[in-house]
Amino acid sequence: MLSEYEIEQLKQDLFSDNWDLMKGSSETLRDIGSEEIFYFFIELLNLNNDRSWTRNIAALRLGEIGDNRAVDPLLNAILKPENINYNGTLVYALSYLDCSRKLPELFEVLFYHGYEAKLMASEIIGKQIFEFSKGDILAVKSRWEDLELHPEKSPAFDDSKRMIEDAVLGFLPYLYQG
Numbered sequence: 001m002l003s004e005y006e007i008e009q010l011k012q013d014l015f016s017d018n019w020d021l022m023k024g025s026s027e028t029l030r031d032i033g034s035e036e037i038f039y040f041f042i043e044l045l046n047l048n049n050d051r052s053w054t055r056n057i058a059a060l061r062l063g064e065i066g067d068n069r070a071v072d073p074l075l076n077a078i079l080k081p082e083n084i085n086y087n088g089t090l091v092y093a094l095s096y097l098d099c100s101r102k103l104p105e106l107f108e109v110l111f112y113h114g115y116e117a118k119l120m121a122s123e124i125i126g127k128q129i130f131e132f133s134k135g136d137i138l139a140v141k142s143r144w145e146d147l148e149l150h151p152e153k154s155p156a157f158d159d160s161k162r163m164i165e166d167a168v169l170g171f172l173p174y175l176y177q178g
Contacts, residue, residue: 002032011040014054022057030061038067045077049086056089063093071097075105078117085155088116095124103130103171107140110164111147115156118163125167137171144168 002010013025029037044058055077062070074094078087091109099106109121144164151157154164 026057026061030064042073045073052086059090059093063096066096068098085114088120091117091120099124099128100130103132104136110167111143111154115159118160122163122167134175137174140168140171
């Protein structure tokens with residue numbers, strides 16, 4: 001069992017510029033598995049992009065922990081406008097968690113975020129089973145139609161258009177079911 005001092009040192013290691021030290025310390029913290037560590041990783045999601053390595057490693061560990069309480073904090077970090085193009089790892093961490101009630105948010109990432117985040121969101125949309133309303137699908141359809149008219153709203157649209165279209169088309173049949 002580690003002392004409180006040793007745990008605090010491991011936490012401080014996550015602010016190092018040494019990736020190997022950060023990785024090892026974060027894995028040890030993850031393995032401790034306490035509520036305190038879980039919430040420590042959650043707090044790190046609020047770091048700015050100048051500490052994106054620390055934020056990313058916390059997101060990865062949260063995904064590995066597999067506690068679905070991390071879904072909303074991860075999405076909050078992902079959807080911050082300042083994190084667009086710096087959130088692919090955060091979206092990847094979501095793939096370990098149950099996003100079944102987050103279809104609209106995943107489509108927001110797919111539509112308006114950077115290419116790496118789009119890829120991860122597309123993978124989640126393709127693999128998980130979702131709970132949604134017809135209103136959710138109508139909103140997705142409307143946003144897609146808007147993007148087709150205004151592709152400049154979507155980073156890397158030319159490279160991701162087919163991927164986005166496939167995801168949208170996969171859900172449109174639900175509009176016509178009883």
